[in-house]
Amino acid sequence: MYDVVIIGAGVTGCAVARYLARYEVNACVLERGSDVCTGTSKANSAIVHAGYDAENGSLMAKYNVEGSLMMEPLSKELDFAYDRCGSLVVCLSEEDLPKLWDLYRNGVANGVEDLRVIGRTELKDLEPNVSDNAVAALWAPTGAIVCPFGLTIALAENAYTNGVEFRLNTEVLEVRRTENGYVIETNQGTVEAKAVVNAAGVYADVIHNMVSEEKMTIVPRKGEYMLLDHAAEGYVRHTVFQLPGKFGKGVLVSPTVHGNVIVGPTALDIEDKEGVNTTAAGLQDVTEKSGLAMKDIPLRQVITSFAGLRAHEARHEFILGECADAPGFFDCAGIESPGLSSAPAIGLHMSDLIAEKLGLSRNEDFKGERKGILDAKTLSPEERNELIKREPAYGQIICRCESVSEGEILDAIRRPLGARDLDAVKRRVRAGMGRCQAGFCSPRVIEILARELNVPESEITKTGGGSKYIVGTAKDRI
Amino acid sequence: MEKYNIVIIGGGPAGLAAASAAYDEGERSILILERDKELGGILNQCIHNGFGLHTFKEELTGPEYAKRFIDQVVEKKIEYRLNTMVMDISPERVVTAMNRTDGLFSVEAGAVILAMGCRERSRGALNIPGYRPAGIYSAGTAQRLVNMEGYMPGREVVILGSGDIGLIMARRMTLEGAKVKVVAELMPYSGGLKRNIVQCLDDYGIPLKLSHTVVDIEGRERVTGVTIAEVDSHNKPIPGTEEYYSCDTLLLSVGLLPENELSKTAGVELSRVTSGPTVNEQLETSVPGIFACGNVLHVHDLVDYVSEEAAMAGRNAAKFVRGEVPEDRSKELPIHVEGGPRYTVPCTIDPAKLPEQLTVRFRVGSVMKDRYVCLYLDGERVLRRRRQIMAPGEMEELVFKKSMFEAHPDVRDITIRVEEA
Numbered sequence: 050m051y052d053v054v055i056i057g058a059g060v061t062g063c064a065v066a067r068y069l070a071r072y073e074v075n076a077c078v079l080e081r082g083s084d085v086c087t088g089t090s091k092a093n094s095a096i097v098h099a100g101y102d103a104e105n106g107s108l109m110a111k112y113n114v115e116g117s118l119m120m121e122p123l124s125k126e127l128d129f130a131y132d133r134c135g136s137l138v139v140c141l142s143e144e145d146l147p148k149l150w151d152l153y154r155n156g157v158a159n160g161v162e163d164l165r166v167i168g169r170t171e172l173k174d175l176e177p178n179v180s181d182n183a184v185a186a187l188w189a190p191t192g193a194i195v196c197p198f199g200l201t202i203a204l205a206e207n208a209y210t211n212g213v214e215f216r217l218n219t220e221v222l223e224v225r226r227t228e229n230g231y232v233i234e235t236n237q238g239t240v241e242a243k244a245v246v247n248a249a250g251v252y253a254d255v256i257h258n259m260v261s262e263e264k265m266t267i268v269p270r271k272g273e274y275m276l277l278d279h280a281a282e283g284y285v286r287h288t289v290f291q292l293p294g295k296f297g298k299g300v301l302v303s304p305t306v307h308g309n310v311i312v313g314p315t316a317l318d319i320e321d322k323e324g325v326n327t328t329a330a331g332l333q334d335v336t337e338k339s340g341l342a343m344k345d346i347p348l349r350q351v352i353t354s355f356a357g358l359r360a361h362e363a364r365h366e367f368i369l370g371e372c373a374d375a376p377g378f379f380d381c382a383g384i385e386s387p388g389l390s391s392a393p394a395i396g397l398h399m400s401d402l403i404a405e406k407l408g409l410s411r412n413e414d415f416k417g418e419r420k421g422i423l424d425a426k427t428l429s430p431e432e433r434n435e436l437i438k439r440e441p442a443y444g445q446i447i448c449r450c451e452s453v454s455e456g457e458i459l460d461a462i463r464r465p466l467g468a469r470d471l472d473a474v475k476r477r478v479r480a481g482m483g484r485c486q487a488g489f490c491s492p493r494v495i496e497i498l499a500r501e502l503n504v505p506e507s508e509i510t511k512t513g514g515g516s517k518y519i520v521g522t523a524k525d526r527i
Numbered sequence: 528m529e530k531y532n533i534v535i536i537g538g539g540p541a542g543l544a545a546a547s548a549a550y551d552e553g554e555r556s557i558l559i560l561e562r563d564k565e566l567g568g569i570l571n572q573c574i575h576n577g578f579g580l581h582t583f584k585e586e587l588t589g590p591e592y593a594k595r596f597i598d599q600v601v602e603k604k605i606e607y608r609l610n611t612m613v614m615d616i617s618p619e620r621v622v623t624a625m626n627r628t629d630g631l632f633s634v635e636a637g638a639v640i641l642a643m644g645c646r647e648r649s650r651g652a653l654n655i656p657g658y659r660p661a662g663i664y665s666a667g668t669a670q671r672l673v674n675m676e677g678y679m680p681g682r683e684v685v686i687l688g689s690g691d692i693g694l695i696m697a698r699r700m701t702l703e704g705a706k707v708k709v710v711a712e713l714m715p716y717s718g719g720l721k722r723n724i725v726q727c728l729d730d731y732g733i734p735l736k737l738s739h740t741v742v743d744i745e746g747r748e749r750v751t752g753v754t755i756a757e758v759d760s761h762n763k764p765i766p767g768t769e770e771y772y773s774c775d776t777l778l779l780s781v782g783l784l785p786e787n788e789l790s791k792t793a794g795v796e797l798s799r800v801t802s803g804p805t806v807n808e809q810l811e812t813s814v815p816g817i818f819a820c821g822n823v824l825h826v827h828d829l830v831d832y833v834s835e836e837a838a839m840a841g842r843n844a845a846k847f848v849r850g851e852v853p854e855d856r857s858k859e860l861p862i863h864v865e866g867g868p869r870y871t872v873p874c875t876i877d878p879a880k881l882p883e884q885l886t887v888r889f890r891v892g893s894v895m896k897d898r899y900v901c902l903y904l905d906g907e908r909v910l911r912r913r914r915q916i917m918a919p920g921e922m923e924e925l926v927f928k929k930s931m932f933e934a935h936p937d938v939r940d941i942t943i944r945v946e947e948a
């Protein structure tokens with residue numbers, strides 16, 4: 050029997066796991082996908098909100114502000130990409146100015162530091178491509194951008210190396226309360242735990258409702274995005290939001306930590322918890338709204354579009370804590386924006402709560418530091434040559450668009466909780482993330498995966514399950 | 528730092544022909560840098576025939592065509608490095624590259640020839656809505672999987688785009704045992720060569736639906752089907768025309784883009800129309816001593832023309848290194864286009880530097896029937912060629928003669944105009 054079973058290896062589940070590892074605990078994360086970070090955590094705006102938006106007094110406000118403060122030191126401790134580029138909420142008409150000041154006051158009340166309302170001139174200096182209609186903006190220097198894959202994978206790896214078990218491809222079918230805790234039936238057998246953490250994202254209601262009479266409903270709220278090529282780098286310097294107002298609600302335009310530009314999201318409540326398809330209407334919506342706060346967006350540079358599902362609960366509030374009618378069952382539900390920003394704070398507090406409940410003692414051997422995958426591009430030419438001499442694989446570029454070498458791909462596969470499919474490699478080292486969208490590198494990444502995992506190439510998938518890349522050999526059915 | 532008189536980026540058909548021609552021009556200090564594990568470039572995966580009709584007067588497969596040029600390079604003992612990725616080209620022509628054995632290294636080049644080829648436009652660039660399952664490939668990726676690695680990417684196939692690779696792959700997939708259900712083409716005309724439509728679709732009974740596009744992709748893990756719809760004259764899908772095709776594979780042949788990220792590092796000016804460098808009559812880019820040829824310059828239909836163009840770039844690079852081309856570029860005149868052509872390669876000409884003959888290539892923006900292609904110098908027509916039909920999918924050419932320009936020594940305006948016959 051485990052002390053704790055965490056359901057879901059998204060950013061929240063992995064954060065809980067990582068902070069829980071600070072205690073002497075026998076814990077396990079169950080994940081339906083073939084990798085960590087395959088649900089909402091992989092398809093979002095990739096930003097760390099400063100914390101001015103969430104309603105003062107809410108859990109969202111508390112955890113957002115705290116998470117935002119934790120994120121930078123955590124990015125150094127766990128070695129993931131983070132950039133405090135600052136964010137702007139652009140106001141497009143004089144009549145909307147009072148709302149901008151409301152937002153400012155809300156932010157100050159939430160404890161967000163260094164907030165300022167700035168005028169058109171200063172705004173233009175900060176963000177030269179801002180709309181000519183912009184009259185003012187809320188300037189939040191503490192707003193940041195982050196790699197959501199990097200963050201989630203770093204948390205997971207660090208939890209794993211500190212002793213937390215991960216079971217991938219493991220879907221929870223049933224959770225039952227027993228005298229000693231909980232029995233969890235999965236497609237890979239039964240596990241038992243004294244405590245359960247429900248971090249199941251859009252499925253958090255399904256898991257919750259298995260043990261509680263106080264029924265919960267999580268609505269998948271779809272957000273569609275477009276991602277622009279590096280060629281657009283520099284077009285936007287900060288995360289630019291548009292203040293909802295006279296011109297409607299806009300979408301954000303932001304740089305990413307890897308030099309792309311992200312535009313989106315839409316917001317549409319749907320029924321299908323698997324409905325991560327993009328739609329013509331959604332992409333059209335993004336295109337139109339992107340031009341509200343920013344001008345001349347180089348949408349010709351779009352390299353991909355995608356959709357993510359926010360785990361929306363009707364009250365638009367995080368549901369965090371032990372379930373009233375299910376002792377030892379801890380919900381981390383309704384984790385929608387600012388969920389990514391809040392994850393470290395949620396992980397910290399939830400793990401403390403669970404530790405107190407189970408009477409866990411401190412893990413004296415906990416090592417909070419983790420070294421990420423080396424990005425050879427950051428090395429000096431001399432260092433790079435030293436590396437290639439030691440490990441020639443670093444001299445072989447596999448993904449030409451993102452300049453990813455075989456050495457980096459091997460690291461992604463061989464490290465703890467290593468990549469097992471194409472998308473898992475992509476999330477770790479960006480092979481296939483560039484402008485050709487894996488056209489050139491995917492056959493070669495498959496070759497490397499097959500060799501490393503010692504399986505035929507036909508067994509390699511795009512993203513686990515039945516997502517086979519190759520279905521047979523030429524003329525095999527003739 | 529190592530020094531070579533000519534460094535060629537890319538060992539595909541363009542790079543090989545450029546190298547061979549530079550050698551024939553007397554140049555001996557030549558280095559080809561190739562990112563793949565062998566020379567020949569994309570031809571290695573083009574195992575169908577039809578290559579070399581112009582150059583060798585016979586029908587070769589892609590690898591056979593490549594072999595002829597590889598043999599020349601080997602015979603002439605031209606140096607090349609495989610598995611070598613060029614990382615940067617400076618405006619001063621210092622080429623920085625990387626491989627397993629040499630690590631990161633720099634080469635000082637007297638002249639650089641860009642011959643990096645092109646890449647395929649991806650699904651993302653088209654914003655095709657739907658899921659993102661396995662089973663969506665660019666036609667070229669599928670071609671590599673089938674022809675070079677012997678794998679089947681799928682069993683039931685829908686192809687979007689009627690570019691030549693898409694057409695070739697419709698036939699290839701059929702021959703390998705897959706069922707190709709339909710080829711959908713957004714435009715009201717095919718993007719590929721007429722002969723490929725006949726030989727790859729018609730001969731196998733594969734329907735080509737013009738003015739159609741994919742409006743939805745189904746399938747969570749692997750593609751299970753796609754929906755195609757007819758489009759109006761603004762390329763917008765017409766509601767009510769949707770048709771669902773169950774399939775496990777969607778191949779995309781929706782355009783090729785010259786791959787000029789490296790050219791940008793050298794500060795080479797690019798054309799907004801071709802996405803390739805703007806070049807003068809020497810095929811020299813805006814950066815002195817950096818030349819371009821093949822699909823990195825503009826996307827070709829026939830490799831024969833790539834070889835011809837690349838040979839010219841190779842010869843001119845050799846002349847540049849020897850200082851035979853006057854440095855002054857202030858006399859270059861743009862070639863204007865009217866009545867149909869979208870661009871020309873080259874796009875500028877210095878009449879004083881013209882060879883005896885110069886082939887100027889271009890594409891038109893729509894299908895045009897029964898036209899004259901004319902060359903005007905200062906408003907005076909000096910050349911007129913009749914064309915039964917011109918289409919965006921087939922590259923056109925016009926041969927400029929030095930003598931025409933000698934008759935107009937002070938020419939200020941060069942225009943190619945397409946006129947009704």
